[in-house]
Structures are given as structure tokens and as C-alpha cells.
Amino acid sequence: MKKIKSIEVRNSRFYQDFRIEFSDKLTCIMGGRGTGKTTLLNFMKVALGYPDFEDKQLGNLLRSNLGAGTITLEIQGETNQIYNLVKTLEDAPQSFILPKLDFIPLSKIFNDIECDFYEAGRIEEIGRSSRDRLALIDKKIKNEISVLMTSMKNMQIELESNALDIKSFSKKIKQFDDVLSQYSDVELEFETFKKQKPLEIGETENKTFEDADRNEGIRLQETRFYNRSVDVFKKFQKDLVETYRPLKNFIDSETQNPEVFQNSGLMKEAQELMTKTVEDIRQAFGKVAGMVKNKQNDLDISFSKLIDIHTEQQASFVTIKQQFDQNREYINKYNLLSKRITDKSILMKDQDDMGKRLKQVKEVRSQLLERLNEYKKSIFGLRLKTVNELNQIFNNEVVITLTYAGIRDDFQEKLRSALKGSGIQYNVIVLKIAERFTPEQFAQVVHDRNASTLMSIKEIDQTRALLIISTLYETELLYEIETMYCDDLPEFKLKIASDSANLENNYRRTDELSMGQRCTTVLPIIFAVSTNPLIIDQPEDNLDNKYITQSIHETIRQQKTNRQLIFITHNPNIPVLSDADHNIFLEYENRQSKILHEGTILEVKQDIINLLEGGALAFERRMETYGYENNL
Template identity: 25%
Template sequence: MGHHKLRRLRVYGGFLDKLDISFVDGLCCVIGGRGSGKTTVLEFIRHALDRAPKATGPGSKQADERLRGLLAANLGASGCIELEFESQEGLVYNIRRTAHEPPVITDAAGKQLKAEMLGSSVLVDAAIFSHNQIEDIAQNPAAQRELIDRLSSQSLQTLEARMAQTTSLLRENAQRIVQLQVRIAGATRNLVDLSSWESKLAAATVALGGEASPAFKAAADHKALREQEKAALVRAHEAVARLRHSLGEAVPAQIRGLGGLLPDPLFAGPNGKVFADLSRELVRKQTELEVLLSSPLERLGGVERALASASEQLAAAHRPQDAEYAALTARAEQSSARLAARDEAAREVARLGASKLEVVELETALAEARAARTRLRQDFAQTRRDRSDRRAAIAEQVSDRLGGKVRVIVARDAELTPYREFLAGLMRRSGKQYTAPIERLTAALAPDKLGALADREDAAALAASADLNPEFAETLIRALREQPERRFELDVLDLEDVPRIELQVHGEWRSADRLSTGQKSSAILPILLMDSEAPLLIDQPEDNLDNSFISDAVIPQLKAIRGKRQLVLITHNPNLPVLGEAGQVVVLEADGRHSKVIAQGDVEAVKQHIVRLMEGGREAFHQRALRYGE
């Protein structure tokens, strides 16, 4: 499989009106004088691809405002950007975007596609870094993690998708467990009430026995039986309706999703036949499953109709029986109070009698839900381990590839901020000092271990494990037990890995956040230049780097990844296009009101512009050569 590529950028309106740049695979450089719009080209590409920098850090708001200002000033209210992009599968997309509207995407046939595809990082992807953003990466662990993840985007995306699915299933499972527990509590209360009503029924029957004739007693017994008959049909109808609803709503929705698993753009690619054949098979299986499922649904519908018919027949049979019973009751006024008490007790016993079976069914369902939760938690934990293992492997590869100059170390599950915030929210209204205890707890005990202690209500073990005050431990356990929804959130807390990028300086390894500005670029840039499917766009990567580092470290990497990745560099340094053997150099020139492309081609085709803009002119170039003795 190939790699993603930018193919063409066109601009209509604004400072870069009528700009038309063609990109080649390999190294492309954009050069020009100050104010010629080089940075604007990169930001226009970023805007078209909807790759705005993630808002992190104290200056993120100002950076976002600067980007919006740049777009407004250089594109205007009516201008637009058109970007042609080729995916690694060979699919071509045309992206059109104005300054203030979302992007509009069409495929090679002109069919409009969903804008959400830009966020998938599968069909369309690019790594874009503005001026000084490389230095910012050195200060930001989340940005460093994203940098490492980019070196294995496909496998990590699969793991992230699996984690998202498992998280969703765990949350659904938590809701089911809570609902089952509520229903069990209600059914258990009904059992207590049932015992009381059974006692009342027995007492009322005994009291009535001495005053009523055998015929009246038989009629009263039949009345109680009729109540049980009606209750039995209601229970049966509810059970069948629940089953039919479950099969008719949840399962078909999942089956119908089979036909839409594959995105349309894949069918138009060079491997479209593979996906078209697979799509037809999925649709065929979807139809088969829907047909197979229709039979039990039809049968359940028949059961419901039979139950409705039985209810109608029973109601018809009950009407004369109830009328006869009412007549007997009228003739036995002296027994009416006791009879009313017996009838009420009989109705309640019939209504509550289902609770015995309901408790058994609910407890069985709860056991199944808990067993499913155990499996889901194990899958969630294993997926997180797989993700950490993958990152550790990438870190090792990076360290090996960069020859002992730069290394990456991954600290597993080290991002504890979400865990701290969760516990702080739980203890905020407890009236206790919680900051220091939470620090000790998060350092000592993973969320799943805390959850297990909460399930066992083992406050003593919690206090001992995290060096907590026993009263604090008891309060925390109680809070988790009293708020089951919060307890279940522990199972889906994702403690991210924290990578640490280090540079060897005079025989000592120093983490990126402790480096000078130039050293930070020396640590981060070689990682950015490693293999990836996504095009890499950087604004002035040479800033804060000396030319020897560019010649000795950067240029060899540029040559090593030729043919494996597209790079677009905005630069003032001639070493990058010349020694890097750029396949395309775009030369911009501005007159104060507009900027335009005055030349584009390989180094040989535009060398006079490189000498003029980047070397200070041919005379200056020769003078330096003479001074060097060359």
C-alpha cells in the first residue's frame, strides 16, 4: 500500500487569489521572501483538511484566534480553498472550503461525501506543524504521545476503536445492572407485601367461613381464581412483549448495520472489486439473517395474538361469573365487609404472586450481566495493555533508528489526571481534605483495584494499600457503594501512557522539556521525519537548528524516506531543497497586495531563485565561496 499525498492547491480570492500549486511525491519546498504568503499556504492546507491544532496549553486560545485572523485576512469573506488529495489507496478527493464554513468533499466522480471522513485519519490524513509548534511538542506529553502514535496509526486506530466499543458496552452494561438491581429491590419488597396479604387472605377466608353458605364460599373461591387467571395472562403477555421488543429492536438494528460497514469511497479505488464483493456478501448475509429472524418474530406475534384472544375469551367468561358473584354478594349483605376484605386480599395475592418468579428471573439476569461485565473489563484491560505494548515497541524502534542520539521511553498508565479528577468529584462534598490522600491513592492503586475493593466493601485494605486514614477510606468506599453509576465509571477510566522524549547532550540523556530551544527541535524533528502514511508539512523546520545538524542529521533522513512519504517544507534554508534534492520547489513573490507563484519545478529548474532568495544572490554566493577558499 502507498501513502497519502497532496496533489494540488488552488485559492480563489484574497491575498493568494489565483494561486495554483502542484505537489509531487517526495520532498516539496515552498520558498519566497518575507511576507510572500508561505505560512499562509500551510495554514490554508490545514484549514481545508480541518486539522486545526488541538487547544492545549495557556497560549492555545491566542493561537486559535491568530489562525482565524489569518484566514479572515488572507481569504476574505467570499474566497475559498480547493485542495486535491490522494489517499494511500489511490482514491482522489476534492476538498473545498471557505474561511467560515465547514469543508465540502467530493470524490473523483463528483459525488459529495460526508465531511466527517476528514477526522478518520484513514481515508484522509496529514501531519501539519506551524512555526514553533515543534518546540511546543517538547513541552506537551499529549502532543508527544500523538507524535508516537502517528508512527503506527493503523494498528493503534484499531485498538482505539476496540476500546471505544468496549467502553460503550461497559456503560450499557452498567445501566442494565443498575436497572436490574432496582427491579430486584422492588420485587423483594413485593415478596414482603405478598406474605402479609397471604396472611390477610387466610384470616378473611376463615372469618367468612362461618357465615357463608357452601355455594357462596365456592363462588368466592372462584372469584379469587378469576383474579389469578387475569394476572397470569397479564404476566404472560408482558413477558412475550418484552421478548418480541428485544428481538425486534436491538437485534435487527445490528443486523441492518452489516450492509453499511464499508465506506462508499473504497469501492471507487484500485481495490474496489475486493470491497464490492465483500459488500455484496455482507448485504446477502444481512438479508438471510433478517429472513431467519422474521420467523421467530412472526411466531411471537402469533403468541401475542393467541394471548389477546384468550384474554377476550376470559373476559367474556368472567362477565356472567362476576355478575352471578355480585348477585350472591348482594344477598349476603351481612358478610359484605368480610367478603370485600377477602376479595382485596385475593387480588393483591394474585398481583404480587408473580414476584417470586420475577426475583428468580431478575437474579439470573443480574448474574449474567455481571459475568458479561467481567469479560468486558478483561477485554478493556487487555486492549489497553496491547496499546501500551504497541507504543513501547514504537518507542524502541524510534530509539534504534535514531542511533543513540534521541530516545523515547513510554511510562505506562502514567497520566493520572482523569483519575484524580474523578476521585476529587466523588469526595468534594464529603467535608474532608482530599488532595493529599488522593495523590497517595492514585499513585498506589489502579482504578480497577479500587473498584474491586469497593465491591468487597474492604475499607481496611484500601487504607492499608494507599496509606489512607481509615475514616477517609470508609467514606470513599461508602460513596462508591451509594453511587453505583460512579463506581462503574472506574471500569472505563483510561489512564493514558506518557512518553518521554530525550536527547543525548554531552553523554547525558535530557528530557525534551529540559532542553534549550534548538535542542528541542533537534530531539523532535528527527521523529517527525520518520516513516508514516501521512504527508508531513512543517513551517520553517530549520529554525533554531544549526546547518551542521541539518546536513548531518536532517538531510540523510529526507533521503531515506524518499518514495515512502510526502513532505512539504516552508523554508528559508537552501540546504533543505538543494541537499535534500527536492522534487518540487514552489517560489512565491508578493507585491504588497497579492502573492503569486513565479516559478515551480525541481531544483535545477528554479535554481536561480534559490540563489537569489536563499543565498543572497550569485555574487554573495561566490564571495562566500572565495572566503572559504573554495
């Protein structure tokens, strides 16, 4: 079982040197205000390398309370391997495998030793934040979600590259249009000019010249073929490198010491198999790339021969043109117009080729978008399955709902950026579009120039619909919108009544609840989504004692048999009713915090009465007031 075995702090500015051994079940850390309970939680967090502190906050915490001291955390991972983590002020946590203290990067073992920390007030924040609620659900399916998210992000990267290709091809096609506009009447001009042939040029001479001129055009086509062939070879070699790179990156990032795994023998075998496979692929790709390079060299030699032949043929053509010295002006213009027709033909072929490539790239994009949407749906399906499992646990007292792609604030922000400067009063329209469409649905509407679908939104008339489409059509921002991922929206609902025939009326969402009700809703979910060691600062925050007595302590008793719990608390009901297995009382004296007492509930009973109940007199007075006999 994963557990924090101990924490040791030496030479701290704030604490006397101490070592705390934590229970495998429930440990409660108690003491008066300013005794360093929360600081102890923070020391555990930084020793584990958690990155959610801002640098300034982290620096202030360590400088004020750790100084030149050392934090040493001993933790048992999920694989039952035990690690030592050492943290000092200036250095990142250093991790070692016990008992030999072999160094291992913390990143390699982070998942094995992951713990769940909740600072004071954090539970209530989760109830107010849709993204925090989603992150809490994802804890239960962390590994599966991580795999799907990584695949989806890789797909988005491919789509970003694809969008750049589309933009590049579209730009080149537009450039072809601009250039070809200069050749629009060249055929008519050529035919008109040929009718002006001087009478002294005979039919035989004219045919010889026209054949030589036509052959010059053919030579240009031959040169185009060689240049296009070289481009194909170069692109193929580049594609080989791009195909191999993800395999190499996978091996570099995922291969690690097999000893950190529970099934080290099989993991070593699998890693060796993958490494060999990638190396075999590298060698095979290297052979193909070498063969392509050799063929390209052969092509270069062939092209060189062609250039020599073209040079000779062009010299013959120049000789033929010189025979028409008296009509040089006509011959030169004829040759110029003929070349322009050939140039136009080549440009049109290149444009047609570019159009085909653009079509292919767009077809690839459609396939990538389908796969992207499949990942989105798989993520939602996995989360929905998890939500249904959680709802069965809570017996209808707490209900979780999930809406596909329901968190759309990023989509709204992207729309505002896209419509800025369009002349549209877009603030209300953006909200309505984001309510009506997912990003991919909206992008498809714009791609299809489907103004009528946009007009289904009351605030968008035909003029606005056409303006939105013309503003976004084929733009970079539209492609970004098309590949956006909107997180699924979870709602946590608490049952507040049972008298309404409409079941929905018996529940309230956490953003409609009081602070105490929010915590009442979120806390059971925190218990249900993970088996990591759970460290909470003041779990009783905003919870009434009746709820703690009737519900939470039973949940804690059940939880501590399956996972380690470490609570910082001011409420005596938490350790007493939950039968805390180990209890630690801190005391601040002479400008340093120290461990006052530790032990079982019975062993620290007097500390609980003195510090949490307000002392024996206050406790006895309450007992008298409530009418209970004093058995102290």
C-alpha cells in the same frame, strides 16, 4: 505513492494567481517574512478538509487571504487515484475524481489522501504533551488502532446501557422492599384473625368459603402469568431490533463506491455479499418477529377467554360471600387479609424474578468488562510493538517508553466529581488513588468493599476508606469510572550522555529538555511513523545548524525517497544540504504575494544567498571570517 501534485489559487485577496507543481520528493518554500509561506500551508490544510482549526480562526484566515478566491488542490491518493479538491470561502471542500471530475464525498476518500501537517512550533508542543506524543505513535498504526478503538467504544456503550439496567433493576428491588415492608406481619395477622371465626359459621360453610377465597388467589396468579408472558414477548421483539441495528448501521456507514478502492472488483464482491447477508438477516428476523407477534395475538385471545372465565368465577365467589350476610364484616376482612397474603406472595415472586434478572445483568457486565479490558490490553500491545520497532530505528539516540494506562488526568477528574460533597479532603487522596489504581481496579475495590486495600495508601485510614466506599458504592459515577479508558503514556527520551553505568541516567524525558532538544527528539519520530506527504512549517525551529548539518539533512535525504516532503523554511541548510528537488521563493510586492522564482538549488542559488544568507556581501564576509575561499 500518495502525493500533493499541485495547488492553484485564483482571485485571492493576498496572492497573485499562481499554480505550484510540487516535487514527488522534497519541495522547499522560502521567502521573506509576510510573503505568505505559512498561509500557503494553511490553504492546503483547509482544501484537504482538516478540522483542527477553530471556526473563528479558520474564518479569519480565509476572509483575510482568500476572499472570493478559489483554492484547487490536485492530489494523488495511496491507491494512485488522482482527485481534485476545490475550496472557497463559504463552502466545504468539494472533491472530484479525475479525469472525469465525478463528485465523491471527501469523507469517503480522506484516508486515501491524508497528509501530515506540522505548523510552526507544533513539533516542540508534541514534546510537552503526553497525548500529542501518543497521537504521533498512533499514526504508524492508525487503521489498526482505529478498529480497536471503535470496538472498545462500542463496548463502553454496551456497558453504559448495562449500567442503566442495573440501576433500573436495583431501584425496582428497593421499591419492592419498601412495599413488602407493609406486609411484614400479614401472615401472623391472618392466623390470629381466623381464630376469631364466629361460632355460627359451620365447618362445611367455612371450608366452602376458604376454598373459594383460595381460588381467587389462584386467579391472581393466573393473571400474573399472562402479563409476564406478554412482557417476555415484547422484550424479545425489542431485542431483535437491537440485534439488527448494528448490522444496518455498518452497511449504511461503510458501503461506498468500489471504484475508490485499489482492488475494486473484490471490494464490490465483498460489499454485495455483506449487503445481501444483512438483508437476509433482516428478512429472517422479520419472520421471527412476525411469528412472535402472531403468538402474542394467540396469547391475547387466550387471556381474553381467561378474563371471561374469571369474571364468572368471581361472580360465584361474590354469591358465596353473600350467604354470610350476618357475618359480612368477618368475611370481608378474611378476604382482604387473604388477598394481602396473595399479593405478598406475588410481590416476593416478582422481586425474586427481578433479583435473578439483576444477577444476570451483572454477570453480563462482568463479561463485557473482561472484553473491554482485552481491548485495552490489545491496544497497549499494538502500541508497545510499534514502540519497540521505532526504538530499533533510532539506534539508542532516542528512546520511547510506554506505560499501560498511564495518562490518568480524566480518572482524577472523575474521582474529584465522585468525592465532592463527601466530607473528605480529597485533592491529595485523588492523586494517590490514581497513582495506585487503574479505574477498573479502583472500581473493583469499591464493589468488593475492600477497605484494607484502600488503606494501603498512606493517606487513607480506615475511616476515610469506609467513607470513600460508602460514597461510591453502587453509584452511577462508580459504573462510569469502571468503564473509563486511560490512554497509555509514552515518554520520548533523548540521549544526552553515555558515561553513566545506570543507562537511565544517560537519558532525559522531553519535558526535562530545552526547546531545541525537544525538537531534536520529536523530529526523527515524525519522520518514522508515517509515509503520508509531510508538510512542516519551519522544521529547523530551535535546531542548531550543527544538528541539521550532521543528522537531519541525511534523514531528509532518506525520507524523500519514500514520501513527499514539503518544507517551509528560513534555513539555507535545509534545501542545500538536503538537495531539495524543487524550490519556491515568494515575494510580497504591491500588496500581493507572488512567486518570485522556482527551480532546482542551482536555479535559485542567488535567491538563497540574498534571502537566507543575508546577501552576497554577508555570505562573502562570513567565508572570509571562517577562512574559506570565495568561489561565488
